[in-house]
Amino acid sequence: MTPTGQRSRTAERTWFVTGASRGLGRAFVEAALEAGERIIGVARDVTPLDDLRARFPERLHAFPLDVTDRDEVLAGVQRAFDVYGRLDVVVNNAGQMLYGMLEEVTEEQARRHMDVNFFGPLWVCQAVVPLMREQGSGHIVQVATVGSFGGFSCVGMYSAGKTALDSISEALALEVEEFGIKVTVLQPTSYDTELFTRGTTATEEHPAYAGLRARLTQMWSGVQDPPPAKAAPVLMELLDLEKPPRRLAVGGYSHELAAQAEDARRAEAEAWKELSRKGD
Numbered sequence: 001m002t003p004t005g006q007r008s009r010t011a012e013r014t015w016f017v018t019g020a021s022r023g024l025g026r027a028f029v030e031a032a033l034e035a036g037e038r039i040i041g042v043a044r045d046v047t048p049l050d051d052l053r054a055r056f057p058e059r060l061h062a063f064p065l066d067v068t069d070r071d072e073v074l075a076g077v078q079r080a081f082d083v084y085g086r087l088d089v090v091v092n093n094a095g096q097m098l099y100g101m102l103e104e105v106t107e108e109q110a111r112r113h114m115d116v117n118f119f120g121p122l123w124v125c126q127a128v129v130p131l132m133r134e135q136g137s138g139h140i141v142q143v144a145t146v147g148s149f150g151g152f153s154c155v156g157m158y159s160a161g162k163t164a165l166d167s168i169s170e171a172l173a174l175e176v177e178e179f180g181i182k183v184t185v186l187q188p189t190s191y192d193t194e195l196f197t198r199g200t201t202a203t204e205e206h207p208a209y210a211g212l213r214a215r216l217t218q219m220w221s222g223v224q225d226p227p228p229a230k231a232a233p234v235l236m237e238l239l240d241l242e243k244p245p246r247r248l249a250v251g252g253y254s255h256e257l258a259a260q261a262e263d264a265r266r267a268e269a270e271a272w273k274e275l276s277r278k279g280d
Contacts, residue, residue, distance in 0.1 A: 013037050014088050016040050016128065017091040018124060019043055020062065021047075031229070063076070073124055077127035092120070092125070092165075095117045100204075117161030139244070145159065166185050
């Protein structure tokens with residue numbers, strides 16, 4: 001092991017990446033290919049990966065996959081496994097944004113959102129764990145969000161789905177560690193992806209929230225998000241760690257929010273401990 005706690009890697013790894021065509025998924029795929037890894041990338045539309053497939057025809061395989069369809073996921077993961085006979089790294093990156101106040105969210109929007117952001121990764125995990133258990137190793141990376149530290153106005157459903165993913169990932173880590181499988185939740189800062197454009201569904205706006213929307217717009221205006229390629233080296237270094245963390249904030253802003261959220265919860269618990277103890 002190196003002085004930084006990293007393993008010196010001699011064999012290329014095989015990756016399975018959902019939402020591989022754009023944003024963070026594309027950045028992760030490109031960085032892994034440049035590092036000599038083998039990738040199976042899936043998304044609803046994989047044509048944006050055509051340029052990478054031309055550059056790395058032997059090491060990048062891509063095919064369409066709808067993560068909300070459990071049967072399709074089970075078959076797709078097996079298809080990916082059959083390409084190289086193993087899966088070493090699985091990155092659950094597929095996701096979408098549902099933008100709007102909770103009162104405005106329709107049942108169809110809520111269920112569709114959870115299908116993509118929560119159930120999709122769950123189906124992938126159910127498909128890959130038996131394969132990784134059989135080979136005795138593997139690393140599952142769940143792409144959550146800085147928002148899973150707590151809810152926030154207008155993006156409550158997005159935070160809810162990612163927080164649920166965060167929670168089951170911690171449970172999964174405890175369940176599979178004896179099989180040699182590692183699980184890490186990434187909580188990235190906001191990157192300059194298409195999440196807020198192509199990947200966004202918006203609610204029908206209720207006039208009662210016009211003032212809050214105006215304040216949020218003003219707060220978010222002028223914010224310059226870093227390119228997703230900035231996150232890729234963090235993932236590459238994480239995967240080389242002998243004992244990786246179960247949860248990692250990615251980006252300085254995300255790290256600061258995580259620390260602030262932990263401090264605030266600790267302070268609130270201390271402030272109300274006497275009331276809490278009356279329940280004994």
